[in-house]
Amino acid sequence: MNLLTIVKYITDSLGPMVVMPLFLVLLGLAFRMPLLKALRAGLLVGIGFKGISLVTGLLMTSVSPAINAMSSKVGVNFPIIDMGFQTVGSAAWATPIAPLIIPVAIAVNLVMLTLGWTKTLNIDIWNMFHFILAGALAYLISGSIIVSLVIGAIFCIIALLIADWDSKRWQEYFGLEGTSCTTLAMMPNIFIVILVNKIIQLIPGIRDLDINPKNFKKLSGIGDPILLGLIIGIIIGAIGGLPIDQILNTGVGISAAMVLLPRIVSLLMEGLTPISKQAFAFMKEKYKDKEILIGMDVALGLGDPVVIACATISIPVFLGIAIILPGNGWLPIITLSCLAYWCVAAAAYSNGNLFRALVSMAVFAVVQCYTITTVAPLITKLVIWANVAIPQGATLIAGGPPENPLLLLIKPVLSLFGFGN
Template sequence: MEILNWILGLGASVMLPIIMFFFGLIMGAGLSRSFKSAITIGIGFTGINLVINLLTSELGPAAQAMTERLGLDLKIIDIGWPAMASISWAWVASALVIPIVLVINFIMLTLKLTKTMNVDLWNYWQFAFVGAAVTAINGSVMWGLVAAGLSSIIALVLADYTQPYIEKFFGMPGISLPHLTALGFMPIIIPLNWVLDRIPGINKLYADPETIRKRFGVFGEPMSMGLIIGLLLGIFGGLGIEKVLQLAITMASVMYLMPKMVAILMEGLIPISEAARDFMTKRFGDRQIFIGLDAAVSLGEPSVIAVGLLLVPITIGLAFIVPGNRILPFADLAVIPFIVCLITAMSKGNVIRSLITGTIVMTLVLLFATNLSPAETIMAMDAGVQIPEGATQIANLDRANFITWALVRIFSLF
């Protein structure tokens, strides 16, 4: 566990460059090219994290102000994904998750059951969470490990399925997202999109950032959209004029800077992706291998950030009106763009369609988070984490997706 904690403590911005450096060497990219690409990837990922942290730090106070104005009295506290990741890694069998998931990935690649090589080791905690939650409910470590392994298999299969959207919409050839935060609602989103395509009126509604830009000029620019969204969030939260203006500039900065940071990351990824494609072509003909990454690489698309930010006040409003919800959304509101990135891609950037689907999804997120909170509270207590004052239980929005919830509930029966 000490070795595992040391490796995980490096963080994704250090781990990913190291992994990609050695992967580049194996794929024949050469020492110089692999080194430069790895460092560029690290810089890009660091930039993305800086922008995400900026978003998180500003959204938190605004969300808290909005919930206070609405008078929400919800006793399950959203502690956020970083805290839940630490709790998941404290699971007694967490040290086995990384080797198990790597072996599963290797076997599936060998048997051609997947094209994705999941190098996003940091987010293996999402698989550990499934196992830890199962163990918290039924006490079985064995069934917890089986559930964790199965969740990684599902992630690889869905990463392959959604890869064409990543390549076409985000312009990222050879990249897939075996990230359960983004993939977790695919079993619901796919049929839901089919239904929406057949509802008269709704299937004709369309507005993407380019359409908005043409219609509204400078006010349709991504940074202007961020500015307006920030102003609205601040006003709804009843913040003072100074805080409202600061929030507006921050949201404008997020909308402007995120595509720049993702572009830097892609600058580093493309040479290694090309080397991997050449390597596979020489040895295995036309077989493709996708590099599986964190969904953070999708946040450079303005429509993803716009939909994510617009869903923040919608989610807080839903918390007030959805029957059965007991969670106070707070720390994980900045995760919403990760949840809706593939929704937006499958909607071809259609902000209206994405908001409709996203609202349905966030309703389910609140209900799943409420349902999983007893297990997460047990996990936290087992890890020695103190429950926040005023809360009866803890939960988070990041893990409250359909696949995670379904696996935890099914394997908890054994």
């Protein structure tokens, strides 16, 4: 019996609600976690995952009147519903390929550390969903488990190498000695920011511009998901020309989804945390005599005032660009509450210049809209594969940050080697 048959059997008969906790319990046990503790952690992950489908349904019911009205009355089409990185990240974790890719990613990291090819020990287990995502898309394109594992491993290597290279700026700008940032989805933006800065440097007058982040301090409360959901609902309802009762219902519905989703996905994280702690305590011990960088979540760079101001001002910028951009099919909703992740690179590589960070974010918004529009059909397939209930009426869904531009390379590269169609 080959690997694929076993994997197919496990997924088809048990489903992700059982497989994901089971895998995590085994992972916990492998790193000598007590059985009951591992069982509890694994179950929490499954429970959090189950809850996601409830919120995606609510979000869909809330946004569809506005999206339909925008399409029929204004002629702007947004077939891709933004379910947030939480949904797509969790879905990646729930694909049957996850239990195969996670051990590969950990092994690749350990081998590279031992050989001295990287300095980073990536302990950010949640964001390993980016490697699962890449591997899962490769599987959906090629139908081959081996290809999927190779692509997952390549994305893991890319993340480690860029993390090493970026670590100097990351440590200097954010004051996080001994760490690097391994969140793959934030890396393509680094290169856009560097390019934008190089161009601005060439333009007299513009190159001297800066904005003081203090000017936007009062505004920063609108990034609160409770308020932001309401505001976005009102804006897209109004653009669609909905009657006032429907506009308000859209706003309150989106607000509810934006507040509930993090609470539910927190349960999943509560399960994942003790397992990853156990696993990485084990590994750190092994490398304690070596000079290593601890690979961290991009969230560690968020406290900077330029990042916070940039994230707030980027909300209307992102939404506006998405609405007017020709050929874009993605309307950012949940993603608007977590633009700060991308602003980390924008601020660090603009050396804290808010003007340049904002210009970079505007350029990045264009890149990201087109990336998501291109990759959404595959992402939707993946989410269905993971058994997340796709709400009625949704044709395509996306998560926002998970659809990073590097994913666009998978299909052409695989077709070079004769995989896929």
